């Protein structure tokens with residue numbers, strides 16, 4: 001009896017110490033009235049504020065889509081610029097609710113860091129930028145090169161692997177920030193600069209002589225970039241993952257910012273389920289029936305977001321490539337809403 005009493009006392013003490021069950025991230029975000037979104041602050045096309053403090057980018061619009069789904073207001077987002085090195089601690093500590101910052105999904109990031117990757121909003125790979133004057137045509141000619149890269153990235157690790165696998169000597173020169181790494185490359189401290197291929201498009205435009213640069217043909221890694229959340233809140237994980245699927249499905253069903261009010265009347269059952277005129281799929285996520293309507297209306301579908309930030313509507317002019325929908329020769333694929 002005595003032992004039982006002690007066990008019970010200990011259990012209730014533990015309950016007191018543990019405190020009340022933590023509120024869900026969705027509840028926190030709603031109570032706060034804004035989503036805290038960890039983003040890149042320096043990378044055109046993915047995440048960057050302009051001189052007026054207006055943020056743009058693929059990852060930025062992804063966070064706006066989450067806000068649209070929750071608040072019916074795409075502006076209810078506070079963007080937090082995070083460096084490669086600090087991004088994971090900011091998410092772990094709760095400083096941000098979601099990390100959408102050109103971050104590669106890898107096994108250790110998905111397990112050891114206490115985080116979960118929710119999907120892939122950009123299929124990327126690592127490439128090299130080099131001065132034309134060096135007359136190098138292939139990354140395999142980089143033996144003995146000094147290569148600039150950024151700390152705390154998969155870029156650094158792949159670079160070492162690639163040189164080792166090809167039995168080439170390497171001098172890695174790393175920096176904490178993109179601007180430092182670029183400056184070093186621009187002033188000739190390195191022969192080549194390496195980063196995700198998507199980033200090379202914008203990085204090139206920041207150099208003093210963009211036309212004197214060439215991107216080598218080799219892509220040396222897989223860099224599936226996507227939004228991350230903390231482990232332990234499945235509802236939040238689902239919301240973030242399904243916001244991306246909703247944007248992809250909207251593109252597949254030709255639901256756009258401009259036509260969504262007509263598409264609500266569409267007889268197509270898939271469109272009806274997406275936009276909430278049939279079923280209660282948004283409610284199953286803890287949101288409202290019209291969650292995906294809000295995303296399409298206020299932010300647009302995946303293709304629209306891609307084109308304005310990275311594609312033909314942007315200075316970068318990146319083609320869809322792997323990021324085309326699966327119906328158009330790419331591998332972007334939204335899971336079915338049913």
Ligand SMILES: N[C@@H](CCC(=O)N[C@@H](CS)C(=O)NCC(=O)O)C(=O)O
Pocket residue numbers: 040041042043082083084102103104150152153154155176177178179195196199223225
């Ligand atoms: N996708 C890679 C690389 C991400 C990364 O941080 N890339 C750099 C080089 S383009 C960057 O975005 N720098 C911008 C900054 O730190 O402000 C990863 O997840 O580790």
